[in-house]
Amino acid sequence: MINQEFWSPILLSAQVTTVASILAFSVAIIIAAIMKGRSFTGKVLVETIWMLPLVLPPTVVGFGLLLLLGRNSWLGQAIEWLLGQPVVFTWWAAVIAATVVAFPLIYQTLKTGFESVDSDLEDVARSMGAGEVQLLMYVTIPLSWRSLAVGYLLGFARGLGEFGATLMFAGNIPGKTQTIPTAIYLATETGHVTLAAYWVGSIVMFSFLLLCVVHRIRIY
Template sequence: MSMEWSWFPVQLSLIVAIIATLITLFLGIISSHWLLTKKVKGKSIIETLFFLPLVLPPTVIGFLLIIVFGSNSPVGELIAWVTGRSLLFTSTAAVLAATVVAFPLMYQSVKTGFLAVDTNVIGAAKVDGASDWKLLILVTLPLSIRSISTGIVLSFTRAFGEFGATLMFAGNIPGSTQTIPTAIYLALETGQMDLAWYYVLISIGFSFILLFAINRSKGNA
C-alpha cells in the first residue's frame, strides 16, 4: 500500500486540535471553578479520574471510548439514532479522543491559575457584592490568563499529536480520519520514510513554535 503527500492530515490535525482545545478550555474552567468553590464530596476521586488519561496507555483510552461510544453501547446507539451514523471511524471520534487526552493538562493549568489569584482581591470583590460567576468572569479569569494560556498551548500540542486512542477509535482512513500521527504511522508501515519525515517535521514545527511562544511570553513577564 502506497501513500501520496496530502495536506489533509495536517488540516484535520489542526481542526481536531483547535476544537479539542476549545472544549477542554470550557470544561477546564467549569470543573476547576466548581471543585474550588463548592464543597464537593469525593473531590479527590473526581480529580483522580480527571488525571487518569495522563497515565493510562492510549490503547486503554481508545478501548474505553469504543466501549462507551461504540455501535453496540447505549450511548452509541443513541448517537446513531440521532445522527444516522455511528461515531466510530469519524473525525468527531478523533476530536473526542483528543479532548480526553488533553483535558488533564488544561485542568491542571487552569486550577493552578485559579489558586494563584490573591484571596484578598476575591474577598474585596465579594464584599462589593459580586456573585460567584461575576468573580469568575471579571476577576479570576483575567488574573489567571497566563496559566490558562499555558494550558491552551499544552492541550493543543497534546491534541495535535494524539495517536493511540485516535487510531483505535477514529481509525486511519485517508481523506477522512487520517491525522498527522496516523499518517506517519502508515508511512513507516509502507516504508515511505521521506513522506514520514515531511509529517514529522511539520508536527515538530507547530509544536516548537507554540512552546517557544509561551516560554518567550513567560520570560518577558
C-alpha cells in the same frame, strides 16, 4: 512530494485539534471554577478519574471510548439514533479522542492558575456584590490569564500529537480521520519513509514553536 497527500493530514489535524482544544478548554474552565477552593467527600477520587487520560496509555483511552461510545454501548446506540450514524471512525471520533487526552493537562494548568489568585481580592469583589460568574469573569480569569494561555497551548500541543486513542477510536482513514501522527505511522509501515519524515519535521517544528510561546508567556 509536497502535494495533496502531504497536506491532507496536516489540515485535518489542524481542524481536529482546534475544535478539540476549544472544547477541552471550555469544559476545563467551568470545572476548574467549580472545583476551586471547594472540599467535599470524594473530590480526590473525582479529580483522579479526570486526570487518568494523562497517565494511561492512549490505546487504553481509545479502548475506553470504544466501550463507552461504540455501537454496542447504549450511549453509542443513542448517539447513532440521534445523528443517523455511529460516532466511531468519524471525524468527530478524532475530535473526541483529542479532547479527552487534552482535557487533563488544560484542567490541571487552569486549576493551578485559579488557585494562585489572591483570595483577598476575591473576597473584596464578593463584598461589593459580585456573583460567582462576575467574580470568575472580572477577577479570576484576568488575574490568571497566563495559566489560561499556557493551559490552552499545552492542550493544543497534546491534542495535535495524539495517536493511540485516535487510532483505536477514529481509525486511520485518509481524508477523514487520518491525522499527522496516524499518517506518520502508516507511511512508515508502508515504506514511505521520506513522506513520514516531512510530517515528522512539520509537527516537531510547530510543537517547538508552541513551547517557545509557552516559555515566553511564563516569563512575562
